[in-house]
Amino acid sequence: ADARPAALEIRDLTVKFGGLTALKSVSLDVPPSSIVAVIGPNGSGKSTLFNSITGLVKPSAGVVRFAGRDLLGLRPDQVLRAGVARTFQNIRLFPNLTVMENVLIGQHTHLSAGAAGAVLGLPRVRAEEREAREFVLELLAMFGNRLVPRIDQGVAQLSYANRRRVEIARALASRPRLLMLDEPTAGMNPAESIELAEQIAAFRDFGLTVLLVEHKLDVVTRLADNVIVLNHGEKLAEGRADEVRRNEAVIEAYIGR
Ligand code: ADP
Ligand code: MG
Numbered sequence: 001a002d003a004r005p006a007a008l009e010i011r012d013l014t015v016k017f018g019g020l021t022a023l024k025s026v027s028l029d030v031p032p033s034s035i036v037a038v039i040g041p042n043g044s045g046k047s048t049l050f051n052s053i054t055g056l057v058k059p060s061a062g063v064v065r066f067a068g069r070d071l072l073g074l075r076p077d078q079v080l081r082a083g084v085a086r087t088f089q090n091i092r093l094f095p096n097l098t099v100m101e102n103v104l105i106g107q108h109t110h111l112s113a114g115a116a117g118a119v120l121g122l123p124r125v126r127a128e129e130r131e132a133r134e135f136v137l138e139l140l141a142m143f144g145n146r147l148v149p150r151i152d153q154g155v156a157q158l159s160y161a162n163r164r165r166v167e168i169a170r171a172l173a174s175r176p177r178l179l180m181l182d183e184p185t186a187g188m189n190p191a192e193s194i195e196l197a198e199q200i201a202a203f204r205d206f207g208l209t210v211l212l213v214e215h216k217l218d219v220v221t222r223l224a225d226n227v228i229v230l231n232h233g234e235k236l237a238e239g240r241a242d243e244v245r246r247n248e249a250v251i252e253a254y255i256g257r
Contacts, residue, residue: 013062040230085176106173
């Protein structure tokens with residue numbers, strides 16, 4: 001067992017939407033530099049879990065702690081500054097901006113002089129801008145040749161899979177310590193999904209901690225150090241991918257009896 005404290009600790013998290021309990025006393029740990037996958041049928045609370053961690057939904061009870069710091073009550077921008085970046089189940093990019101511009105926006109929390117200085121053309125800010133663009137190119141290169149040749153294309157012209165990659169690059173641009181991906185391979189074919197899984201595994205090998213929602217069990221099996229199964233807002237099972245795949249309750253929840 002890992003003696004270090006978990007990077008992300010969730011204790012007894014409960015979320016209610018009116019009369020509906022979307023999460024019921026869910027607890028989980030994401031150890032540092034590990035990949036944890038959350039799986040579960042539609043409506044089981046996976047996105048609600050992500051929204052609770054990132055300040056978009058207010059839980060009615062529970063604890064969310066990252067690197068020893070309480071996240072509950074923080075706004076989404078404060079959660080981002082605390083080192084937690086995410087992508088969305090439905091891609092959220094600026095459709096009229098280029099690949100480079102979309103990813104540069106992800107870095108803004110870390111540009112000291114800010115956009116005003118860039119407009120004024122101050123030499124120090126121009127140097128910072130140049131550094132920022134180089135950093136974006138390094139991030140895009142993590143996806144091989146998929147995005148680098150397309151930096152100046154509008155994201156609306158990209159394939160769906162490439163838009164997903166841009167969104168991940170934008171999240172990485174804030175230099176997070178925890179990366180949260182909500183269905184990153186949705187809309188990707190099997191070969192693209194496996195390629196992305198290998199890239200996400202490389203992020204972990206660089207020291208990043210990853211929490212992801214993923215439906216494709218071959219991707220989960222390849223990637224996840226630990227799997228959490230949600231069903232009707234409750235944690236149904238937890239363990240290594242091969243263990244949860246054999247779990248009777250999990251098989252039933254998925255077949256839907
Ligand atoms: P999943 O991501 O596992 O498919 P969600 O977390 O999106 O599930 O949804 C869990 C349950 O909570 C669903 O019944 C959904 O309709 C409900 N829900 C999610 N977000 C809201 C919201 N903002 N307001 C009301 N109900 C919501
Ligand atoms: Mg969802």
